[in-house]
Amino acid sequence: MQSTSTEPRNNQPSTMHSAPSEAGRQRQGRLWSNLREVCDLLHITAAVSVNSEELLFQHVQFKTGQRVHTIGQAFDTLYIVNSGFLKTVLIDEFGNEQVLSFPMKGDMLGVDGIHTRHYASEAVALSDCDLILLPFKKLTALGRVHMELENVMYGVMSRELVREQAMIGMLGALSAEARVARFLVTLADRFAAMGYSSKLFNLRMTRHEIGSYLGLTLETVSRTLSAFNEIGLITVDQRTIGIKDAEALKTLRRLPPSRSRAKQNSAAKQKAEAGQPGDDQVLATTI
């Protein structure tokens, strides 16, 4: 089914979420997954010994725009994304959204609710989604029997922690161009890991949401994408992104590394390269 890419299952409206695609079996008119399928989804290589056809986890579908959980809501279950795209957000005292992540297939939701027993963030479906429910009580009870599970959980939470650390590092140190470049590269890698094309894909989120996620305004995101397009790093058409030079995007550095170049390329080099027939003056500042 997901042959080419870009669109997993065409988003036909209202059709009971079209194809079940991956894991899961019908029962009582619903999809269920066993522990092995859950671990596969998480990319965790835990040797799940059990014949866990007994241990089944229910799926739930959410349609575009629906909230999976909201801030302050009593916590009782974790979610794993089986298909679809979401965003998680914080809401500040003025009602402004701060996007924290864009979960997709294989990601876990709700971990931030464990501590206080209330979700600390809000999760919203950006497309029709299929999520697997992991009732937390059930999960800890299972831990008693299957110790592998405990390590799976530690691994997932630690992974999420590392991801957030990288995010903090990015927000604290990178320029706008570098943030957008990294965002695109990371997205491409995640699509690749899901079996889709990493060279051509559709953004599921608005410029505003990307900006919030990267600590930028939507205008800056838009301008930066246009600039990347002009110098041939990518192609942009609304939400369709084509990656043309992944290497350049990966190595695009920040402007404020410290004291170093930043002055020398401003005037001195400009005239030296008048022989270039191309049109690459747009990002000349970042080299």
Next chain:
Amino acid sequence: MQSTSTEPRNNQPSTMHSAPSEAGRQRQGRLWSNLREVCDLLHITAAVSVNSEELLFQHVQFKTGQRVHTIGQAFDTLYIVNSGFLKTVLIDEFGNEQVLSFPMKGDMLGVDGIHTRHYASEAVALSDCDLILLPFKKLTALGRVHMELENVMYGVMSRELVREQAMIGMLGALSAEARVARFLVTLADRFAAMGYSSKLFNLRMTRHEIGSYLGLTLETVSRTLSAFNEIGLITVDQRTIGIKDAEALKTLRRLPPSRSRAKQNSAAKQKAEAGQPGDDQVLATTI
């Protein structure tokens, strides 16, 4: 166990770390803590039933500047801060440090190593420190017997995750003044939770480290502290900070909330308040 790490133990000479202060008992010339003491330190209200005088966790001392663990080092143990102050940092491709956190009493270190089995960050002592070792293997083995422990771990990791989410929200949305203000308020609260004064304390980190943590330059941090000092929110003398108006610091908002005031106070209001005998023009822009 093979220490391998940068700076192992054996540095208890000098002053045997002044006062043992809190938890711990001597044995083999070292300090050890039991499970209850560990949980108390973490502020986790887990009913630790066990008479866990058998389960003892060793302490280790680190002196100012020593590294507890480095990036890429093989992970095998978690740490809990019993006393002292540290920083955790990421190192980018150019050797620049990005400060991620300032762990102090009751905080856990090393969680980011669980996922890949290698520490993802570096932890450095900013003062002489006393840490409790939690060998991860031992910990998971214990989980088999004491289920409370599992929940303690989940709680600590979830708490850390929430903290990092708040950090991301701050870096993505707040102005320099607001970041510094929040930093001070958060520090004050943490000191209060540790039983110290929340009104007068010493920073254990440099302006540079604060700036890195907040995504600012050291100059901006310094200037902002001076500005807060001038309008009477705090007093500053090198690393000694006195909190004068905690409420004002807490409610200091960002400048770029969206579209709203920002223009109307620029010219119109200035002349209307010439009757103010005080000296408060410094931060007039933020109102």
Next chain:
DNA sequence: CGCGAGATTGACTCGGGTCAATAGTAGTGG
């Protein structure tokens, strides 16, 4: 076919980064 949400682009402004000079503080050793 018009409407509204989203995206693009331009013009302008300013918060905060950069560079630089000065001053306070700590550690070391003669």
Next chain:
DNA sequence: CCACTACTATTGACCCGAGTCAATCTCGCG
């Protein structure tokens, strides 16, 4: 005890990256 050095902090001058405001364009949808 006082230099001598190295590190840290404070301030000022300057300027650029990105935010703000606003106009226009595109596209999907009822």
